[in-house]
Amino acid sequence: MNVRLQYDLDFLAGVYYEDQLQMNRYTVSLNLLTKSKDSASTNIALDRAKAFVHGALESTVFINQANVERAEFMQMIGINVTTLPQEPVDQIVGMMLYYKLNAVMEQRMTVTGLDIASSLGDNVWYQHDEEDLSGPFAGDGWWYRASMQHESVERDPEPGNIVKVMSTGWYELDLEWPENTTPANDNTVVYANFPRNEK
Numbered sequence: 001m002n003v004r005l006q007y008d009l010d011f012l013a014g015v016y017y018e019d020q021l022q023m024n025r026y027t028v029s030l031n032l033l034t035k036s037k038d039s040a041s042t043n044i045a046l047d048r049a050k051a052f053v054h055g056a057l058e059s060t061v062f063i064n065q066a067n068v069e070r071a072e073f074m075q076m077i078g079i080n081v082t083t084l085p086q087e088p089v090d091q092i093v094g095m096m097l098y099y100k101l102n103a104v105m106e107q108r109m110t111v112t113g114l115d116i117a118s119s120l121g122d123n124v125w126y127q128h129d130e131e132d133l134s135g136p137f138a139g140d141g142w143w144y145r146a147s148m149q150h151e152s153v154e155r156d157p158e159p160g161n162i163v164k165v166m167s168t169g170w171y172e173l174d175l176e177w178p179e180n181t182t183p184a185n186d187n188t189v190v191y192a193n194f195p196r197n198e199k
Contacts, residue, residue: 003033004031004032004112005031005034006029006030006031007029007030007049008029008030010026010027010028010055011025011028011054011057011061012024012058013025013026013057013060013082014060014072014179015060015061015062016062016063016067016074017089024118024121025116025118025119026116026117027115028094028116029092029114029115029122030049030101030113030114030188031114032046032109032110032111033109033112034108035107035108036108041108042146045104045105045106046105046109046179047162048105048166048170049104049105052100052148053082053097055083055173056080056108056148056150057150060082060150061081061082062082062088063088064082064085064088071083071151071153083151083152083153085136085197086095086136090116090120090124090126091128092113092122092136093118094128095132095137097116098111098128098129099134099143100143103144104147104148104186105114105143106146112130112131113128113129114127115127116128134196147170148169
């Protein structure tokens, strides 16, 4: 049976807007619908949403992805950056959260509606639900990926002999789906002894 839930959370983040950096406190109210009969998956879905907000977005700086040089500079000096397809006003942050939280929960639970308000926005509530148009989020972006990714800043390519493995971040947080986890005592280490090619 599908269950309707409401979950509220808040977080502190920076906003880079009109060449100014300001801190902002956000309050978010989620209307959720469970889609899995497995209670473990439902719990993991909610924990993923909380982990994304409090792990990736807490103390981040929201910035328009068109402001590439500023975003790269912030990352270079160690600032956590979250890129958005438009200026980081409350409505855009709320839309991003709506799509990203649905992505990370991977249909085990869905956000049917999201309300957001902030201190800089004079605590005016913006609402977004499944019937609204996706607007600037219509194109492909990190907000549709089921990972902890929250920015699109281009990085220098790795040298040709290095293969970079991208993690979703859920394994490290112990938030993999139950069917994707392996029992702890099933680990096997295989040692290979390849002959050296002397030619």
